[in-house]
Amino acid sequence: xxxxxxxxxxxxxxxxxxxxxxxxxxxxxxxxxxxxxxxxxxxxxxxxxxxxxxxxxxxxxxxxxxxxxxxxxxxxxxxxxxxxxxxxxxxxxxxxxxxxxxxxxxxxxxxxxxxxxxxxxxxxxxxxxxxxxxxxxxxxxxxxxxxxxxxxxxxxxxxxxxxxxxxxxxxxxxxxxxxxxxxxxxxxxxxxxxxxxxxxxxxxxxxxxxxxxxxxxxxxxxxxxxxxxxxxxxxxxxxxxxxxxxxxxxxxxxxxxxxxxxxxxxxxxxxxxxxxxxxxxxxxxxxxxxxxxxxxxxxxxxxxxxxxxxxxxxxxxxxxxxxxxxxxxxxxxxxxxxxxxxxxxxxxxxxxxxxxxxxxxxxxxxxxxxxxxxxxxxxxxxxxxxxxxxxxxxxxxxxxxxxxxxxxxxxxxxxxxxxxxxxxxxxxxxxxxxxxxxxxxxxxxxxxxxxxxxxxxxxxxxxxxxxxxxxxxxxxxxxxxxxxxxxxxxxxxxxxxxxxxxxxxxxxxxxxxxxxxxxxxxxxxxxxxxxxxxxxxxxxxxxxxxxxxxxxxxxxxxxxxxxxxxxx
Numbered sequence: 406x407x408x409x410x411x412x413x414x415x416x417x418x419x420x421x422x423x424x425x426x427x428x429x430x431x432x433x434x435x436x437x438x439x440x441x442x443x444x445x446x447x448x449x450x451x452x453x454x455x456x457x458x459x460x461x462x463x464x465x466x467x468x469x470x471x472x473x474x475x476x477x478x479x480x481x482x483x484x485x486x487x488x489x490x491x492x493x494x495x496x497x498x499x500x501x502x503x504x505x506x507x508x509x510x511x512x513x514x515x516x517x518x519x520x521x522x523x524x525x526x527x528x529x530x531x532x533x534x535x536x537x538x539x540x541x542x543x544x545x546x547x548x549x550x551x552x553x554x555x556x557x558x559x560x561x562x563x564x565x566x567x568x569x570x571x572x573x574x575x576x577x578x579x580x581x582x583x584x585x586x587x588x589x590x591x592x593x594x595x596x597x598x599x600x601x602x603x604x605x606x607x608x609x610x611x612x613x614x615x616x617x618x619x620x621x622x623x624x625x626x627x628x629x630x631x632x633x634x635x636x637x638x639x640x641x642x643x644x645x646x647x648x649x650x651x652x653x654x655x656x657x658x659x660x661x662x663x664x665x666x667x668x669x670x671x672x673x674x675x676x677x678x679x680x681x682x683x684x685x686x687x688x689x690x691x692x693x694x695x696x697x698x699x700x701x702x703x704x705x706x707x708x709x710x711x712x713x714x715x716x717x718x719x720x721x722x723x724x725x726x727x728x729x730x731x732x733x734x735x736x737x738x739x740x741x742x743x744x745x746x747x748x749x750x751x752x753x754x755x756x757x758x759x760x761x762x763x764x765x766x767x768x769x770x771x772x773x774x775x776x777x778x779x780x781x782x783x784x785x786x787x788x789x790x791x792x793x794x795x796x797x798x799x800x801x802x803x804x805x806x807x808x809x810x811x812x813x814x815x816x817x818x819x820x821x822x823x824x825x826x827x828x829x830x831x832x833x834x835x836x837x838x839x840x841x842x843x844x845x846x847x848x849x850x851x852x853x854x855x856x857x858x859x860x861x862x863x864x865x866x867x868x869x870x871x872x873x874x875x876x877x878x879x880x881x882x883x884x885x886x887x888x889x890x891x892x893x894x895x896x897x898x899x900x901x902x903x904x905x906x907x908x909x910x911x912x913x914x915x916x917x918x919x920x921x922x923x924x925x926x927x928x929x930x931x932x933x934x935x936x937x938x939x940x941x942x943x944x945x946x947x948x949x950x951x952x953x954x955x956x957x958x959x960x961x962x963x964x965x966x967x968x969x970x971x972x973x
């Protein structure tokens with residue numbers, strides 16, 4: 406019965422227009438593979454029957470190109486939809502040497518163990534990171550086994566690959582006030598290759614295992630979850646929220662649910678249509694416990710899109726009306742037509758990579774600011790734009806393009822806010838390659854609420870591209886997001902990286918780096934237009950901004966000294 410229901414959903418969804426996938430990258434590091442502690446993570450390496458009827462039916466339908474999750478090449482081969490690939494293909498030339506100073510960043514550290522990677526199903530991407538004390542927890546899409554994760558107990562100096570968590574991917578991490586890590590991800594309950602569950606797994610053993618503890622949705626066609634935890638100390642402290650995309654009879658919806666302290670009813674935050682697609686939601690918590698959900702919407706048949714947001718002032722029980730943050734022009738290059746997914750792709754044509762315009766969302770812990778960043782096409786290439794609300798998401802203003810160099814493509818941004826209010830944005834950047842192909846990770850920080858940013862290169866080595874497999878299907882996937890987090894002393898960066906090689910190809914892996922917060926004392930600048938929220942008080946137990954900044958400065962100095970000894 407359950408299979409029949411799902412099969413009906415798949416047939417109904419065959420007319421959707423949203424997104425599909427393929428991948429790239431790789432590199433050396435200090436990772437070791439360890440056996441996973443009991444309880445064993447779910448979904449350990451996915452053993453599916455070759456060419457299951459449901460999966461083959463789905464892959465042969467238009468719907469397979471209208472979702473963002475990635476299928477493995479072996480799935481297409483086993484269904485008779487593609488031929489096995491040769492061992493090696495031509496790649497772009499060697500990456501350019503480092504350009505400019507690397508600032509305060511240490512050596513890049515590889516997070517995952519690439520043992521077992523086989524082209525083209527060797528990619529790790531869609532990275533996410535959360536930090537508690539000395540423990541850095543990182544999760545990512547892993548072609549070897551769905552969602553993978555790794556753990557560091559020395560604040561990122563070394564990592565141990567913990568293996569797979571679930572049979573599908575799109576992981577996102579958060580940390581609750583109890584110190585437990587929460588991991589939202591998709592799961593394939595029937596192991597037929599099609600995600601049908603949104604799970605929030607709670608690790609009570611410090612990122613050593615993630616059992617399936619809370620189910621946000623089951624028996625549905627799902628995509629792109631996100632998760633956030635309330636750590637304000639206020640009325641809703643300890644609540645954990647998740648959002649995701651769900652397809653009902655071919656129509657996409659943005660769904661939301663509180664999963665902790667108990668599972669609440671599902672809220673339909675936004676309903677799309679066949680010609681108005683909604684995707685890429687993120688959820689964040691404000692300083693007084695406000696809940697914000699942002700997403701992208703637009704038609705696949707035009708270059709026009711928009712970013713929207715809804716907020717809740719009662720812990721996610723109800724939401725106010727949706728607010729349009731801004732219209733946008735899709736970042737994709739309309740001249741690139743050989744990567745045929747919703748959102749389109751960036752060049753070069755011989756090595757395209759799929760690109761989305763999904764927003765990255767963060768709320769300040771020290772005032773009523775909410776921040777959004779995304780990539781969009783401006784002046785012939787792709788740039789990162791920064792928007793700010795100073796009244797809990799009620800009104801929005803375009804602040805600036807984050808980066809000073811606006812030539813060539815900048816794409817796939819993430820934003821985070823430290824406890825002292827310092828803002829950090831990271832993104833992929835092609836400024837160092839005159840061919841606008843190879844890319845680095847760059848980052849910029851602001852201590853004046855986004856009025857100005859200081860940018861720096863993060864990566865030691867640029868990434869090349871050789872992941873494109875023509876068709877069917879075109880594998881031109883680099884993921885849809887990267888992870889960025891902060892604590893009182895440092896920012897933590899994770900990203901998909903293509904510097905490594907294996908089997909005659911570039912081998913995409915996950916890399917990590919960190920940077921101390923600015924050591925300035927005095928807190929974040931106040932602006933005259935800050936609107937104080939007149940509702941429920943919350944977060945009264947948090948450090949005042951000035952004290953937090955002072956503490957961060959002192960701790961950063963000690964951490965900086967210790968980290969240089971670890972990493973160097």
